Amino acid sequence: MNLQGIFSMSRKDLTTLVIFSIVVLALPIWLQPFGAAYPDLMQRFAIFGILAIGFNILFGLTGYLSFGHAAFLGVGSYTAVWTFKLFSMNPIPALFFAVIMSGLFAFIIGFVSLRRSGIYFSILTLAFAQMSYNLAYSVLTPITNGETGLQLESSDPRIIDSMFVGEQAGLPVSNFFGLEMSGIPGFYFCAIFLIIGFFITQRIFASPFGMMLRGIKSNQTRMNYTGFNTRPYTLTAFVISGMYAGLAGGLMAVTDPLAGAERMQWTASGEIVLMTILGGVGTLLGPIVGAWLIKYFENIFSSFNENVLHNLFGFLPDGVESVVVEITSMFVGEGWHLTLGLVFVLVVTFLPGGIMEGYRRITAMFTGGGGDGKKANADDKQTQPAE
Amino acid sequence: MTERNDGPSRRRVLKGAAAGLVTAGIAPTIITSRAYGQEYRNKPSGDTVTLGFNVPQTGPYADEGADELRAYELAVEHLNGEGDGGMLNTMQPSNLKGNGILGKKVAYVTGDTQTKSDAARASAKRMIEKDGALMITGGSSSGVAVAVQGLCQEMGTIFMAGLTHSNDTTGKDKRRYGFRHFFNAYMSGAALGPVLADEYGTERRAYHLTADYNWGWTQEESMKNATEALGWETVNTVKTPVGAGDFSQYITPVLNSGADVLILNHYGRDMVNSLTQAVQFGLRDKQVNGKDFQIVVPLFSRLMAQGAGDNIKGILGSTNWNWSLQDAGSQAFVKSFGAKYGFPPSMAAHTCYVQALLYADACERAGTFYPPDVIRALEGHKFDGMGNGPTEYRAEDHQCFKDVLVVRGNENPTSQFDLLNVVQQVPRSQVEYDASIFGGELGPYEVSM
Numbered sequence A: 001m002n003l004q005g006i007f008s009m010s011r012k013d014l015t016t017l018v019i020f021s022i023v024v025l026a027l028p029i030w031l032q033p034f035g036a037a038y039p040d041l042m043q044r045f046a047i048f049g050i051l052a053i054g055f056n057i058l059f060g061l062t063g064y065l066s067f068g069h070a071a072f073l074g075v076g077s078y079t080a081v082w083t084f085k086l087f088s089m090n091p092i093p094a095l096f097f098a099v100i101m102s103g104l105f106a107f108i109i110g111f112v113s114l115r116r117s118g119i120y121f122s123i124l125t126l127a128f129a130q131m132s133y134n135l136a137y138s139v140l141t142p143i144t145n146g147e148t149g150l151q152l153e154s155s156d157p158r159i160i161d162s163m164f165v166g167e168q169a170g171l172p173v174s175n176f177f178g179l180e181m182s183g184i185p186g187f188y189f190c191a192i193f194l195i196i197g198f199f200i201t202q203r204i205f206a207s208p209f210g211m212m213l214r215g216i217k218s219n220q221t222r223m224n225y226t227g228f229n230t231r232p233y234t235l236t237a238f239v240i241s242g243m244y245a246g247l248a249g250g251l252m253a254v255t256d257p258l259a260g261a262e263r264m265q266w267t268a269s270g271e272i273v274l275m276t277i278l279g280g281v282g283t284l285l286g287p288i289v290g291a292w293l294i295k296y297f298e299n300i301f302s303s304f305n306e307n308v309l310h311n312l313f314g315f316l317p318d319g320v321e322s323v324v325v326e327i328t329s330m331f332v333g334e335g336w337h338l339t340l341g342l343v344f345v346l347v348v349t350f351l352p353g354g355i356m357e358g359y360r361r362i363t364a365m366f367t368g369g370g371g372d373g374k375k376a377n378a379d380d381k382q383t384q385p386a387e
Numbered sequence B: 001m002t003e004r005n006d007g008p009s010r011r012r013v014l015k016g017a018a019a020g021l022v023t024a025g026i027a028p029t030i031i032t033s034r035a036y037g038q039e040y041r042n043k044p045s046g047d048t049v050t051l052g053f054n055v056p057q058t059g060p061y062a063d064e065g066a067d068e069l070r071a072y073e074l075a076v077e078h079l080n081g082e083g084d085g086g087m088l089n090t091m092q093p094s095n096l097k098g099n100g101i102l103g104k105k106v107a108y109v110t111g112d113t114q115t116k117s118d119a120a121r122a123s124a125k126r127m128i129e130k131d132g133a134l135m136i137t138g139g140s141s142s143g144v145a146v147a148v149q150g151l152c153q154e155m156g157t158i159f160m161a162g163l164t165h166s167n168d169t170t171g172k173d174k175r176r177y178g179f180r181h182f183f184n185a186y187m188s189g190a191a192l193g194p195v196l197a198d199e200y201g202t203e204r205r206a207y208h209l210t211a212d213y214n215w216g217w218t219q220e221e222s223m224k225n226a227t228e229a230l231g232w233e234t235v236n237t238v239k240t241p242v243g244a245g246d247f248s249q250y251i252t253p254v255l256n257s258g259a260d261v262l263i264l265n266h267y268g269r270d271m272v273n274s275l276t277q278a279v280q281f282g283l284r285d286k287q288v289n290g291k292d293f294q295i296v297v298p299l300f301s302r303l304m305a306q307g308a309g310d311n312i313k314g315i316l317g318s319t320n321w322n323w324s325l326q327d328a329g330s331q332a333f334v335k336s337f338g339a340k341y342g343f344p345p346s347m348a349a350h351t352c353y354v355q356a357l358l359y360a361d362a363c364e365r366a367g368t369f370y371p372p373d374v375i376r377a378l379e380g381h382k383f384d385g386m387g388n389g390p391t392e393y394r395a396e397d398h399q400c401f402k403d404v405l406v407v408r409g410n411e412n413p414t415s416q417f418d419l420l421n422v423v424q425q426v427p428r429s430q431v432e433y434d435a436s437i438f439g440g441e442l443g444p445y446e447v448s449m
Helices: A003-007 A011-025 A039-062 A069-086 A091-113 A118-139 A159-164 A183-206 A208-218 A220-225 A231-255 A266-279 A286-303 A306-312 A318-328 A333-350 A355-366 A372-383 B010-035 B062-079 B117-129 B142-155 B185-200 B214-230 B248-255 B268-280 B302-312 B328-341 B347-366 B371-378
Strands: B048-055 B105-112 B135-138 B158-161 B178-180 B205-211 B233-240 B261-265 B294-299 B316-319 B391-393 B404-409 B420-426
Touching: A011 A183, A039 A069, A039 A183, A039 A208, A039 A231, A039 A266, A039 A286, A039 B117, A069 A091, A069 A118, A069 A231, A069 A266, A091 A118, A091 A231, A118 A266, A183 A208, A183 A231, A208 A220, A208 A231, A266 A286, A266 A333, A266 A355, A286 A333, A286 A355, A286 B105, A286 B117, A306 A318, A333 B105, B048 B062, B048 B117, B048 B347, B062 B105, B062 B135, B062 B268, B062 B302, B062 B328, B062 B347, B105 B117, B117 B135, B117 B142, B135 B347, B142 B158, B142 B178, B142 B214, B158 B347, B158 B371, B185 B214, B185 B294, B185 B316, B185 B404, B185 B420, B205 B214, B205 B248, B214 B233, B214 B261, B214 B294, B233 B248, B248 B268, B261 B268, B268 B294, B268 B302, B328 B347, B347 B371
Parallel strands: B048 B105, B048 B135, B135 B158, B158 B178, B205 B233, B205 B261, B261 B294, B294 B316
Antiparallel strands: B316 B404, B404 B420
């Protein structure tokens, strides 16, 4: 495959990539009206976007449902923080090691888990993830600092940094050759990785390797009978998606140098599955949309308290207002899980293909069911083979 | 791979990338020009000042979190001159006038720490970056307190810790921007030690069950040091996961270990569960080494006592504050809290209420919200009338020094809240220690943004 081959992509893919890049880089502008245009949440949008598209390479293409992806996220975070502690506050080596370590980890877990498929595979990955969580939480406390989480300390060696920079007061901040990785610069740093990650996913989706993975999803036995050994392919997909998760974990540590064991808990793994299903399994953009939606709910809805609601519904007459506030307050604040659950149930019931299916239906409606609509439907069939 | 000819190649990709980079170049200037052109982060510009209350609303410490939030709402009312003023009337010295802080009305935003470091930092960041919170306060776990405190140091936002009892918060992990009013594990050990020797003698064999995180570790260490100094022997120390629910597998070995005292370094629902199960296993009815078996809970709170019901009767522990105290400050606080919510406050509520008032008072004394000046106003500040007697915010480690209460579960409660009897008010001099013994470094006053 030459360089020309890597970059030559279909017109549709290229348009998607360009529009996607613009949408991501313009997040600080168009999120303003939603009250979400603050650095921390946007960093999360980018990071969980990476996590979800990586997960989609495995689940969306091969149909293997991993319930243990949070383990790779955690491994990435711990590796990145240790790199900060031992070598340098520059994010590049941290991310490099994070991706390598999580890749290795994914190879080992995948090698064992992929001997089974379907529900058994899911249970195996869940078991491994829970094992990793318990290891990080209590057994490996010297490495992970247990529940308190691994943090930077001023007494860390930081071999490379200490050669160039003298002693500083307070804790160092991760910086990309002087550019601090918190706030808006941190977001753009993550956003660039999201766009690169998205581009690579596009290439995988369009490649013969991607076709092979889809073949495995639609009928693995048939693939085996035609003479393909499918396991190397599924293992590669598993490792790639583990590396995406490691990258996401590394970026989490870059923007906020702390690694906690709760990142590896099974609920975190479940969240990744939710993101993908909510957005649309097997579609390019769906998982990212799902990730953004869930993170938005988690951070914005959970922050609404009764004061906010009273302000929001202040225009209503008094009696009505208190009733409305009473009812809505069940769905915000601590109740944000309830809202998310409802949305999830509605999406899965009425739009089994996730939010992306809703989008396709709407475009089909506006184009009168012809032209683009038909094409979109064809795409739908292609990306959603029989389970 | 076969080469595709249908698509445009490098040129188009480069064009797209260029468009992206232009957006990337413009967007930050839009953001920075609006929000960051300030002398310090979140300088209040209107006629309100926003405080961020970061408390556990879900998870094992949710009860404490709910009570903390009640206390903060009460503190905001009092600071704004509503209600009966509470401790504003008893605090000495006080510069609070009941017209907000420095004439600005106090507003607040809330966040859920979930008692997870990640979630707590995320909600603190949200309150600082999005909601413009000038100060973050609250929390009911030392793991969270240490994590949020580190974040606040980076962001240059003052953190007034809520309920956190680990030595590390103002020891190994102390920060210039972090302040703790609550007492710590070392003080619990120093206060409990002599009382334990009086009650149970100096020849005891202790078995520790410890919550496996930052607070549990230092609590166990401090209790071990204090009891071994009395002549007690430590049979075993076992770490249990936080939120375990079922502790029977940890309690069974205690029966055959030859220990005659069980020290439960647990808090919140963990402590309720482990204590209840220990009592159900009949530990307290046993005789070991010719002595009655005893259970000690070094960190006690009324909320936990309520959860543990009858099992708490006669058990010794230490606490930062109890609503039954008779000084003017405590009574004023209990009165206004009771009037608003219909029940007495917990010690978590007390420490959070006091922290909010102390921050407001420090701003008034400094005459500005500028964090380094407020920090200097808090460091070494001596005050009284807030329920713990004369108290000092020690400048070296930002730890409050005051008397510690040794309490016992009430044998004959007169109401559902009358659960703890104060055995002894241990004077400050007995629990004081040198700031250098835990190490750590406060860091700079000024932080770059």
